[in-house]
Amino acid sequence: MPARPRLLYVTDLAYQARGRRYCDEDILLASRLREDFDIALCHPLDAAALMDAFDAVVVRNSGPVLHYRAQYDAFRDRALRTGTLVHNELTGKADMAGKQYLLDLSAEGYPVIPTVDRPEDLARLPEVGTYVVKPKAGADSIGLRFVTPAELPDLTYDDVLVQPRIDFRYEVSFYFVDHTFQYALHAPDPDRRWALECYEPTAADLAFAQRFVDWNTIDHGIQRVDACRTPEGDLLLVELEDLNPYLSLDLLDTATRDAFVAAFTASLHGLLAKR
Numbered sequence: 001m002p003a004r005p006r007l008l009y010v011t012d013l014a015y016q017a018r019g020r021r022y023c024d025e026d027i028l029l030a031s032r033l034r035e036d037f038d039i040a041l042c043h044p045l046d047a048a049a050l051m052d053a054f055d056a057v058v059v060r061n062s063g064p065v066l067h068y069r070a071q072y073d074a075f076r077d078r079a080l081r082t083g084t085l086v087h088n089e090l091t092g093k094a095d096m097a098g099k100q101y102l103l104d105l106s107a108e109g110y111p112v113i114p115t116v117d118r119p120e121d122l123a124r125l126p127e128v129g130t131y132v133v134k135p136k137a138g139a140d141s142i143g144l145r146f147v148t149p150a151e152l153p154d155l156t157y158d159d160v161l162v163q164p165r166i167d168f169r170y171e172v173s174f175y176f177v178d179h180t181f182q183y184a185l186h187a188p189d190p191d192r193r194w195a196l197e198c199y200e201p202t203a204a205d206l207a208f209a210q211r212f213v214d215w216n217t218i219d220h221g222i223q224r225v226d227a228c229r230t231p232e233g234d235l236l237l238v239e240l241e242d243l244n245p246y247l248s249l250d251l252l253d254t255a256t257r258d259a260f261v262a263a264f265t266a267s268l269h270g271l272l273a274k275r
Contacts, residue, residue: 005272007037008054010047015063017246020194022061025249029060032261037268044068048075056085056272062244066137087271088221094212094240099136099161101240105215111208112237113163113228122152122162130165168228171238172199174209175247176223177263178270181206183256185248196248208235216242220271222264 009030013023026041033039042050044062048071051057057079065072079086094101102115114125117136125131131152135143136159146165147155155162171193172186186199201209209225216223224245226238249257 004036004038005055005268006053007033007039007268008047008051008057009033009039009041010044010057010059011041011061012043012063013041015061018194020246020248021250022063022246025247026061028249029261029264033058033265033268036265044075045071048078051075051079051084052082055275056087056268058087058268059244061246065243066135069137085271085274087268088223088242088244089218089271091217092221092242093216094223094242096243099134102161102163102237105212105237110211110215110237111235113166115161115163117157117161119153119155119157125162126164128164132163132165134161134163135159136161166228166230166236168230168236171226171228172201172205172235173248174201174205174225174227175245175260176209176213176225177260177267178218178220179210179213180263181210182260182263183252184209185251194248196251198251198253205235212237212240216240218242220267222247222267 011026013026015022030039030041045068047057076090080090088096102112103117105112106115116122116124130146130148133145133147133155152162168190170186170188170190172184174184175182184199184201185196187193187196189195208227212225213223221242222245224241226241227235228238229235249260
C-alpha cells in the first residue's frame with residue numbers, strides 16, 4: 001500500500017433532498033480527508049467500474065439506492081467477490097439490507113415502532129386512526145403513505161411494512177462512528193423533520209441508541225439511530241441508517257465537527273489496516 005492510501009469517495013453531488021444540501025457535506029468531508037488520503041469523488045453509477053484502482057471505497061451521500069438498484073447490486077456483488085474494502089462495511093443488517101430489520105427487532109422485543117408485513121399480524125398493532133405504509137426497499141420517505149384502518153385489508157402486502165402512526169413529542173438522531181457515539185440532534189417540531197438542533201442526550205438515551213449500534217454487524221462505518229419520543233417519554237426506533245446516513249454537519253459547532261472528522265479518519269485507517 002502506498003504511504004497515502006487511495007480512497008474512492010462515492011457521492012451524488014447533484015442529489016436534491018428536502019431541507020438538506022448533501023453536496024456541501026461531501027465537499028467538506030472530502031477536503032478534510034485529503035489531509036490523510038489521496039481521494040477521488042465519483043457518482044454511484046461509476047463506482048463499480050472505478051473501484052479496483054483504489055485501496056478502499058467510501059460510500060457517503062449517494063442518494064436512495066432504489067433509484068439505481070441494479071447498479072448498486074452490481075457494485076455490492078463485485079466488492080464482496082473481490083474483497084474490496086468498503087466504508088460502511090457491507091455487513092450491515094439495517095437499512096443497508098432493506099426494512100426487514102424493523103420486523104426482526106420488533107419480534108425480538110426491542111423498543112421499535114410496532115411493525116408487521118402480513119395481514120394476519122395486523123392484530124399485533126395498536127388500534128389507531130391512521131397507519132403508515134412503507135415500502136420494504138424504501139428510503140427518504142419515498143413511497144410512504146398513510147391509510148385508515150378500513151383500508152388495511154385491501155393492501156398488497158408483498159413488499160410493504162405497516163406501522164401505527166405514532167403521536168410523538170419530537171424526533172432525535174444519534175450519530176455513531178464505528179461503535180462510538182459522536183453527537184445527537186433533534187427536531188423539536190414534529191412537522192419539521194429537518195429543522196434540527198443540537199441535543200444533549202441522557203445516559204438512558206445513549207443506552208437506547210447504543211443497543212441498536214451494538215446489534216448491528218458493522219465494525220467500521222457511520223450509523224445514525226433515528227428515534228421518536230412518545231408522549232409518555234419513551235424512545236422508539238424509527239430507523240437505523242447504516243448505508244449512507246446524512247450527518248447534518250453544518251449544524252455542529254467547530255469542536256464537535258472536528259471530533260467527528262477525526263473519528264471518521266481513524267475509522268478509515270482501521271478499515272485499511274485489514275488489507
